[in-house]
Amino acid sequence: MRVITGTARGRRLKELPGMETRPTTDKVKESIFNIVQFDVEGRRVLDLFGGTGQLGIEALSRGAERCTFVDLRKEAAAVIRENVKTCGFEAQARVIQGDSMAFLTSCREKFDLVFLDPPYASGLLDKALEAISKIDIMSENGIIVCESAAEQVLPALSAPYEKGREYRYGKIKVTLYRRTV
Numbered sequence: 001m002r003v004i005t006g007t008a009r010g011r012r013l014k015e016l017p018g019m020e021t022r023p024t025t026d027k028v029k030e031s032i033f034n035i036v037q038f039d040v041e042g043r044r045v046l047d048l049f050g051g052t053g054q055l056g057i058e059a060l061s062r063g064a065e066r067c068t069f070v071d072l073r074k075e076a077a078a079v080i081r082e083n084v085k086t087c088g089f090e091a092q093a094r095v096i097q098g099d100s101m102a103f104l105t106s107c108r109e110k111f112d113l114v115f116l117d118p119p120y121a122s123g124l125l126d127k128a129l130e131a132i133s134k135i136d137i138m139s140e141n142g143i144i145v146c147e148s149a150a151e152q153v154l155p156a157l158s159a160p161y162e163k164g165r166e167y168r169y170g171k172i173k174v175t176l177y178r179r180t181v
Contacts, residue, residue, distance in 0.1 A: 001054060004030055006061030008087035013054055014079050023052055024117060024147060028169050032145055033058060035167070035176065036113065039143055040064050043112035046137075048100050048128060053080035055115040055145075057087055064113070066092045070103045100124065104131040110139040117147040126155060129177070133157040138179040146175045 001023055003011045015023060024032070032055070033040070041063035047056030048070050056067035067089075069080045077097035084093040096103060100118070114132065118124035125148055132144060138161075146154060150173045156163050157177060164176035 001026070001052065003054075003058055003061045003087060004033065006058070006063065008057065008061040008089070011087050013052055013057065013083045013086070015052055016076060016079055023054060025169075025172070028147065028172055028174065029054065029058060031167060031169060032115075032147075032174055033062065035174070036143060036145065037062075039113060044068075044110070044139070046070070046111040046114045048103070048114060048116050049118040049124070050080050050095070051076055051117070053083045053095075055117065056080075056093070057083055057089065059113065059115075060084075060089045060092055061087065064092070066094070068094045068096065068109075068111075070096045070098060070100050072097070072099055101127060101131060104128065104135055104137065107135060107137050109137070110142070111137055112139045112142050114138065114142070114144045115147075116144060120149045120152070125152070129155060129157060133161045136179075140179065140181055142179040144177040144179075146177070148173050148175065 001013045045059045045064045045067040050069035050071040160180045167174045
């Protein structure tokens, strides 16, 4: 697993051992960043279910202003910190080892771009989307990028959030939401 492009291009990222974490495939990661390529530079990013941190690190490599990574597992937070350091992004990254829903309910900042890639079939994706729209942590025109199993039906959110396009990559689906105004 490597950073695709930007200032950290080609850097190899450490992965978590075992099957508990399912890293985003390079094909899907590249597709996600092709979709949001004009919405990354200078933006504030949240990688809510960080895992290895690869989505947030890719955003930082492409010019994001800063990224907050959240993961419940101690090992995941340690790997994210190591990967951030490997890529030289310590000054722009904040790594929180804690519950994602607790983070959202206590969050007092706005984000321009949010990555949601929780364990499939955990129910966390729907809960996170509901919490984000209720607490309203997105900036104007902010984008939420969700990765899920292809068969999962994601909910519509109340205004000012709009569900956008869905992209399918085999058994994986990427769904975009945008905060209008």
